[in-house]
Amino acid sequence: MGKLVDKTYSSAFFELSLEAGKLDEYTEEIRMVKTVLEDEPQFATLLNHPQISQEAKMDMLTECFEKRLSPDVFGFLRVVLQARRQEYFIEIFDAFLDKVRKYKHIGRAWVTSAVELTDAQKKAVEKRLLEITNNVVYEMEFRVDESLLGGMKIRIDDIVVDGSVKYKLQSMMRKLEEIQLA
Structure with a gap:
């Protein structure tokens, strides 16, 4: 309802x-x-x-x-x-x-990084998002999560791009577990 x-x-x-x-x-x-x-x-x-x-x-x-x-x-x-x-x-x-x-082609992005990003890095992230989408501007929200170990995770609407070291390590662990099970 x-x-x-x-x-x-x-x-x-x-x-x-x-x-x-x-x-x-x-x-x-x-x-x-x-x-x-x-x-x-x-x-x-x-x-x-x-x-x-x-x-x-x-x-x-x-x-x-x-x-x-x-x-x-x-x-x-x-x-x-x-x-x-x-x-x-x-x-x-x-x-x-x-x-x-x-209507105004304004995107929303949530960026989580392992360390605080500089203003230049924040602008670079927004610039890259503008290059790969139809949006003319982004409302950006930046957070720090030290558990990511390095890299960053970006969420745009329902899409999550995880380039964090934590995710890459977890992915490698899953692959190693699959090898051991075989």
């Missing part, structure tokens, strides 16, 4: 954003609302609480967001709340942001 809700609402709002010619503006506003809901889980809990009336929930939404958002974005939040789908706000926002990234 959740995936259908995410897709339906995010697609409708994405189309509205394009038609209004305000995709960038609305994207930033959606990011802001998403950040508030993630940073203030008590607020999200109140919006989802079954013993709080819809009217009280609408008042909370109005108090928090009406003056900070464009009428279209605030109206979208109201529609989702009126349809009693507020428990899916984060998923809807994530689906919307994914549509924006796809």
Whole structure:
């Protein structure tokens, strides 16, 4: 049920954003609302609480967001709340942001390395990813995991490229085990 809700609402709002010619503006506003809901889980809990009336929930939404958002974005939040789908706000926002990234050819990559990468190395990784994909820019997230021993692991959406020393050692161990079993 959740995936259908995410897709339906995010697609409708994405189309509205394009038609209004305000995709960038609305994207930033959606990011802001998403950040508030993630940073203030008590607020999200109140919006989802079954013993709080819809009217009280609408008042909370109005108090928090009406003056900070464009009428279209605030109206979208109201529609989702009126349809009693507020428990899916984060998923809807994530689906919307994914549509924006796809539309603008913005990739997302998670890079895990054994040591902290320098700025030059980070730029080199992004440059290489841009060369091998259709994207024009990447939102990069870098992490350090010393257990990799060396090299790096890169995840782009559902694709993982593991060039870590740890993976190569594990692969060699599997091959050696196969030889011993034969």
